[in-house]
Amino acid sequence: MMPLTFAVIGEENIIRKIGGKQEVRAHLENLGFNVGGAVTVLNTIGGNVIVKVKESRIAISREMAQRIIV
Incomplete structure (x- = not known):
């Protein structure tokens, strides 16, 4: 699991957790x-x-994307 900011461009991911x-x-x-x-x-x-x-x-924003774990 990783924040959305680290996801590869163009690759579909499944949302595992939303923090904040x-x-x-x-x-x-x-x-x-x-x-x-x-x-x-x-x-x-x-x-x-x-x-x-x-x-x-x-x-x-980058801050919001970091709260989305894929």
Whole structure:
């Protein structure tokens, strides 16, 4: 298991855990990041991460990506 920031670009990963405060976890779940769901890193730009979750492209900060364990 590793933070999403270490995932290989273009490789699909399964979300194992979402860390952080309850508000942060709820926000990420609202965006589609659910434990057991698939996530693919599409690109990293200036520390931010662009991912594909449930057929949507979402940009999240490096800090948020570090809370998502795959």
